[in-house]
Amino acid sequence: MFILGLNCPRDAIDTYLQPLIEELKELWEVDIETYDASTKQNFKLHASFLWTINDFPAYGNLSGWSTKGKLACPCCNKDTASIRLANDKEQCFMGH
Incomplete structure (x- = not known):
């Protein structure tokens, strides 16, 4: 996500990141049943945010x-x- 110029959030970037953080916490703590088309099987998905x-x-x-x-x-x-x-x-x- 790029927010350039006068409309960039500056120090308020956390307002944009907070929904992402909440969703990633949920995906880490509570697994999500997901379908893998290559193996034709379901698996439990966990997600994390590694770097920027x-x-x-x-x-x-x-x-x-x-x-x-x-x-x-x-x-x-x-x-x-x-x-x-x-x-x-x-x-x-x-x-x-």
């Missing part, structure tokens, strides 16, 4: 991690090596 593919700002929205400022790297955390550039006042992350 997104850019860095979307990662911040989904995870709740602040992706702005000098501690923006979620892997490095307090050991993030960053400097503030003098001319454009942007953070520059070193060693990545």
Whole structure:
């Protein structure tokens, strides 16, 4: 699902994900009888959500991690090596 531009949910992405999460919880906890056409047999289906593919700002929205400022790297955390550039006042992350 792509929601681009001015209509993107920004920090309210959880309102879009909540119905998906509820349905996936149900599919994980309560198996669903499903038909497999290749084997012509029914089986019990469980489902899970493994990962997302997104850019860095979307990662911040989904995870709740602040992706702005000098501690923006979620892997490095307090050991993030960053400097503030003098001319454009942007953070520059070193060693990545």
